[in-house]
Amino acid sequence: MQLAREELEQAYKQMKTIREFEEHLHREIMTGSIPGFTHLYAGQEAVAVGVCENLTEADFITSTHRGHGHCIAKGCDVIGMMKELYGKADGLCKGKGGSMHVADMDVGMLGANGIVGGGPPLATGAALAAKLDGKGSVAVSFGGDGSCNQGPVFESMNIAAILNLPSIFVYENNRYSEHTHCDYVIASESIASRVEGFGIHTVKANGFDFFEVHEVMKELITKAREGNGPCAVEFETTRFYGHFEGDPQNYRAKDELKDDRENNDCITIFKDKVTEAGLLSDDDINKLDEEVNSLIEESVDQAKKSPLPNPEDVTTDVYVSY
Amino acid sequence: MTEKTYREALTDALFLEMRRDENVFVMGEDVVGGTGSPHAEPGFVGGVFGVTGGLHEEFGLDRCIDMPISEAGIAGTAAGAALAGKRPVAEIMFCDFMGLCLDQLMNQAAKFRYMFGGKATCPMVLRTTYGAGMNAASQHSQSLHPLVTAIPGLKVAMPSTPADAKGLLSTAIRDDDPVIFFEHKTLYTISGDVPDGEYLVPFGKARMVSEGDDCTLVATGRMISFCENAAQALADDGITCDIIDPRTTSPLDEDAILDSVEKTGRLVVVDETPPRCSFASDIAALAAGEVFSSLKAPIKQITGPHSPVPFAKELESEFVPSPTKIRDAVAEVVNFK
Ligand SMILES: Cc1ncc(C[n+]2csc(CCOP(=O)(O)OP(=O)(O)O)c2C)c(N)n1
Numbered sequence A: 001m002q003l004a005r006e007e008l009e010q011a012y013k014q015m016k017t018i019r020e021f022e023e024h025l026h027r028e029i030m031t032g033s034i035p036g037f038t039h040l041y042a043g044q045e046a047v048a049v050g051v052c053e054n055l056t057e058a059d060f061i062t063s064t065h066r067g068h069g070h071c072i073a074k075g076c077d078v079i080g081m082m083k084e085l086y087g088k089a090d091g092l093c094k095g096k097g098g099s100m101h102v103a104d105m106d107v108g109m110l111g112a113n114g115i116v117g118g119g120p121p122l123a124t125g126a127a128l129a130a131k132l133d134g135k136g137s138v139a140v141s142f143g144g145d146g147s148c149n150q151g152p153v154f155e156s157m158n159i160a161a162i163l164n165l166p167s168i169f170v171y172e173n174n175r176y177s178e179h180t181h182c183d184y185v186i187a188s189e190s191i192a193s194r195v196e197g198f199g200i201h202t203v204k205a206n207g208f209d210f211f212e213v214h215e216v217m218k219e220l221i222t223k224a225r226e227g228n229g230p231c232a233v234e235f236e237t238t239r240f241y242g243h244f245e246g247d248p249q250n251y252r253a254k255d256e257l258k259d260d261r262e263n264n265d266c267i268t269i270f271k272d273k274v275t276e277a278g279l280l281s282d283d284d285i286n287k288l289d290e291e292v293n294s295l296i297e298e299s300v301d302q303a304k305k306s307p308l309p310n311p312e313d314v315t316t317d318v319y320v321s322y
Numbered sequence B: 001m002t003e004k005t006y007r008e009a010l011t012d013a014l015f016l017e018m019r020r021d022e023n024v025f026v027m028g029e030d031v032v033g034g035t036g037s038p039h040a041e042p043g044f045v046g047g048v049f050g051v052t053g054g055l056h057e058e059f060g061l062d063r064c065i066d067m068p069i070s071e072a073g074i075a076g077t078a079a080g081a082a083l084a085g086k087r088p089v090a091e092i093m094f095c096d097f098m099g100l101c102l103d104q105l106m107n108q109a110a111k112f113r114y115m116f117g118g119k120a121t122c123p124m125v126l127r128t129t130y131g132a133g134m135n136a137a138s139q140h141s142q143s144l145h146p147l148v149t150a151i152p153g154l155k156v157a158m159p160s161t162p163a164d165a166k167g168l169l170s171t172a173i174r175d176d177d178p179v180i181f182f183e184h185k186t187l188y189t190i191s192g193d194v195p196d197g198e199y200l201v202p203f204g205k206a207r208m209v210s211e212g213d214d215c216t217l218v219a220t221g222r223m224i225s226f227c228e229n230a231a232q233a234l235a236d237d238g239i240t241c242d243i244i245d246p247r248t249t250s251p252l253d254e255d256a257i258l259d260s261v262e263k264t265g266r267l268v269v270v271d272e273t274p275p276r277c278s279f280a281s282d283i284a285a286l287a288a289g290e291v292f293s294s295l296k297a298p299i300k301q302i303t304g305p306h307s308p309v310p311f312a313k314e315l316e317s318e319f320v321p322s323p324t325k326i327r328d329a330v331a332e333v334v335n336f337k
């Protein structure tokens, strides 16, 4: 743990912001005020934050249908995101995209994605652009366990390998794709072993522990920046809610969720580590919690007050010019 | 007759066809749910929209196959199995995901019969959902029937009622050509009388939803109820409409549409896709070309705008044709001088 105090505070704040963002949505979805399909990232925060704390705005990420965590971790404006999820005119994507399509080019966030497996080819393209620019930027694609069975994902891995691109394939294995267990749909021993088939350097790591994620990624991202080509990581993780809100989750092992919440909560693990090591005090944590809570409250407040989109705008932004 | 939901009617057809022909099987993501799970018995999902629920209990996991998230693979294996004599019914959760499997549909399944000199059949059904109305945004709300209707070799069915859902799906399964079967995701919970036992609705035969004198309305799927709604309001003003549901966009019952337009002299086509190269423009061109001299007013097309489907409620409602827009369009053509 050679992180400076500000880095620790920043990491905690980011994870906690994601958690509270999702907890708010979890409550709010029941009331019907969040339109559309919303997939919550709670439980996986250490991965998004552990990865993105190694990136700058000049780096790129692509995300998934479960994208809020990646967006916040990469620096998307939380208030703008909340407005977007409420379908408001001044949301990050003007109410056109919603939960599955949050994006912000200004911070290198190339989009959540409604198409499972849609991101890796795009991130590989961004990595190609980064290589051509020669400034040491990298591109990270986040993907779930289920997404590794899409053909375009394999094609992009092969392309990244033959062109030696700074494309980093991050897999968040939360054991399930919708209701299907990863063991049934993934033929190889693991996702990692499969990616190795492309000659891509691959690591398996614990996604419950921010410090492990951060360290593994630091090394891989540094290598990618130096021109050593693509790499991949498979993180073990868990989602605290169903695939969608209202999912009865009867495909999970008895006590699996309870066990994960008790023993594999990345935020508790982080807190315990930093307080036991005396790096941050309980007071420090409480102060950060308060900051996060007021940010989330502010975002909800603004989102509720924000104007609805003007129906006429349905046809704006289809093209740059037409 | 039994009152059933659209969803139940589809399930009914699957049970009957799987019983009748052991070559019929279903495949897709979570069509059983939980297959191979270390923690759960398979079968608690039965498809994300619940259409394939319960099938595995009677037909087993060999004929009810959970698939990985591999749409190209799903479409391609269905096409290959069909070429080899089976009758797969593959589920693609949202038609938007056909983007991933288009090659298998467009270049493979659609063309075997023709390219191989009439010596091959590809009796596959690809069931999928379509349509806006759930704020599911641009990648989960499209209506892509025009895209596949434009491909020779594919047949395209789009039921608007529970009875048609059952009858058309049964026909699709028995049909020797590849069929893309569009289920509107907002229709699963509607109910209506459905014939018991085996029930077939022929392809290429329109349903006359209602009859009138002043205008012909042509639509499919969810838009049928919107047309009915508009027609009721118009009836108060003494305007009556033929409402025609072609039920299959390929093959298309041209005669039903043309006969009606000859009678009413006016045509409004309603569809929730964008307008360019669309179902609406196709029907409009048909009528303009064949019964031009019967027309008393310009043909109107009520469609979505030339844009993707937006997320926010206010924007999505603007995208989807409304009963009000349909009513106004009919009133306009009826009052055309
Ligand atoms: C191409 C495509 N196929 C299917 C879906 C439906 N779908 C949405 S999320 C999902 C499961 C994804 O599982 P995984 O990649 O493990 O991500 P997780 O949900 O666990 O984060 C599926 C099948 C989709 N959105 N896109």
Ligand SMILES: [Mg+2]
Residues within 6 Å of the ligand: A144, A145, A146, A172, A173, A174, A175, A176, A177, A178
């Ligand atoms: Mg998963």
